[in-house]
Amino acid sequence: MSPTIRKVTVLGAGTMGAGIAQAAALAGFSSVMFDLDPAALQRGHDRAVSQIDDGVRRGKIAADQADRARGNLTSSSDLATAVSGTDLAIEAIPEIMDLKKKVFAELSRVCGASTILASNTSSLSITTIAEAASSPSRVIGLHFFNPPHIMKLVEIVRGELTDDAVLEASRKFVSALGKEAIVVKDSPGFATSRLGLALGLEAMRMLEQGVASAPDIDRAMELGYGHPMGPLKVSDLVGLDVRLSIAEILHRELGADQFRPPDILRRLVGEGRLGKKTGQGFHRWDDTAKKKA
Numbered sequence: 001m002s003p004t005i006r007k008v009t010v011l012g013a014g015t016m017g018a019g020i021a022q023a024a025a026l027a028g029f030s031s032v033m034f035d036l037d038p039a040a041l042q043r044g045h046d047r048a049v050s051q052i053d054d055g056v057r058r059g060k061i062a063a064d065q066a067d068r069a070r071g072n073l074t075s076s077s078d079l080a081t082a083v084s085g086t087d088l089a090i091e092a093i094p095e096i097m098d099l100k101k102k103v104f105a106e107l108s109r110v111c112g113a114s115t116i117l118a119s120n121t122s123s124l125s126i127t128t129i130a131e132a133a134s135s136p137s138r139v140i141g142l143h144f145f146n147p148p149h150i151m152k153l154v155e156i157v158r159g160e161l162t163d164d165a166v167l168e169a170s171r172k173f174v175s176a177l178g179k180e181a182i183v184v185k186d187s188p189g190f191a192t193s194r195l196g197l198a199l200g201l202e203a204m205r206m207l208e209q210g211v212a213s214a215p216d217i218d219r220a221m222e223l224g225y226g227h228p229m230g231p232l233k234v235s236d237l238v239g240l241d242v243r244l245s246i247a248e249i250l251h252r253e254l255g256a257d258q259f260r261p262p263d264i265l266r267r268l269v270g271e272g273r274l275g276k277k278t279g280q281g282f283h284r285w286d287d288t289a290k291k292k293a
Contacts, residue, residue, distance in 0.1 A: 003114055003169045005176075009034060009086040011103060013044025013075070015277075016120055017092035019148035022048035025072040026065065026149070027177045033075040034082035045075045051149055080110050088173065090142055092120040095245050100124065101132035108134035116166050118142040122193045123246045126159035126186045137163040140170050143190065146237060155192050156183045188253035193246055196234065197259065201247060203231040204262040207282070214282045232282040236275030240282075244269050 006029065010021040013035035025031040025048070033048070035041040052069050055061035061069075076082040083089055089111055091103050100119060107117050117139045119129055130139035141157025154174045158167055167183070174181040184191045203217050212220070218230020235243050243265065250259040268274070268281060275281030 003087060003116060003165060005087040005116070005169055005173050006030060007086045007088070008032070008173075009083045009089045010092055011035075011079075011082075011089065011107075012092035012120075013037075013041045014092065015047075016144060016146060016148055018044035018047045019051070019146070020090055020092055020120065020144055021073060022051055022069070022149045023144075023177050023179075025069040026052065026061070028068070029072065029176075031073050032082045032086065033073070034077070034079060035075075036077060038077050041075050041077055045073070048073060048149075051147075079106065083107065083111050083115070086111065086115055088116045088118060088169075090118045090120055092144075095121060095124060095242065095249075097124055097128065100129050104129055104139065105132040108132070114138075116140065116169060118170070120144055121157075122242075123189050123249050125188075126157045127161070130159045130161060136161040138166050140166050141186070141190070142170060142174070143192065145192075152179050153192070154179050154181050155190055156181050157186055157190055158183060159186050189246065189250045194250065196231075197243065197246055197250065200231040200235045200243060201258065201260075201262060201265070204235070204264050204282075207232070208262055208264045236281035236283055236285065238275070239277055240265060240274045241269050 008024040008029045009032045010017045011034045013033050017033060021031045021033040033041065033044055035044060049070060052061060052066050056063055056066045089107055091100060093099060093103060104117060117133055119126060119141050120143060121141060122143055126139060126141040130136035133139050139159055140162050143155035143157060145151035145153055156170050171181055182191065189197065206212065206217055207214055214232045218232050221227040221230045244261055247259050247261040272278060273280045276285045279285050
């Protein structure tokens with residue numbers, strides 16, 4: 001029988017962590033956000049509440065559902081308090097293997113024996129992360145997409161030792177969020193990052209070569225292939241620093257030239273032009289996060 005998930009703890013109060021915690025709260029789970037930095041934790045909590053309020057204003061969330069979600073959402077900068085009684089802990093911290101392994105080792109120490117330990121990594125090996133846990137069988141990947149409170153897909157990544165019951169409980173959790181899951185085996189870039197990155201990097205090379213402008217490259221995929229957002233806009237939304245990190249990982253792991261980071265990506269990251277979060281990347285973004293051509 002798969003574990004029953006009632007309480008969820010999200011580690012990391014950045015954009016992804018706040019969005020995941022918000023989605024869980026809206027779905028009726030007791031949702032705790034954790035971050036060591038009290039200021040970051042407050043910003044994350046405020047962001048989640050603001051997005052819930054915005055959903056009410058736009059008619060996407062009922063007022064009574066929003067009230068329950070706000071009540072479901074709490075935060076703590078003490079890890080033991082944050083994970084006390086939790087059924088699912090989701091790590092949403094930077095893509096640094098050593099840091100993630102340190103977190104999973106600590107989670108193994110402070111969480112209950114049946115707590116599912118999940119990583120929101122978009123590219124790092126779940127099997128390797130699980131090596132740091134006392135029970136690798138309860139480690140799984142839950143890869144959400146930005147913004148996580150809106151995007152409907154969650155990529156479930158099964159490590160080599162992930163238990164069947166953990167996989168089944170994760171499926172049910174994703175379904176309860178109103179999202180759809182795909183299940184992939186633990187391989188570099190999984191399915192989504194590998195496919196999405198290959199398209200994004202090729203779009204960057206086309207821009208470097210002067211094939212077309214950034215807006216026109218994006219329109220080619222939006223209007224010609226029905227993509228809701230072009231590959232350069234997606235890269236800006238994900239964060240060019242994140243894209244560069246994933247490209248370096250996949251190029252190292254797979255040795256394939258299509259994942260070699262283009263010079264233009266390295267240059268923009270070096271200049272601090274990281275996309276939407278800094279206001280400029282391949283496109284310019286205004287304060288309301290709408291792209292300017």
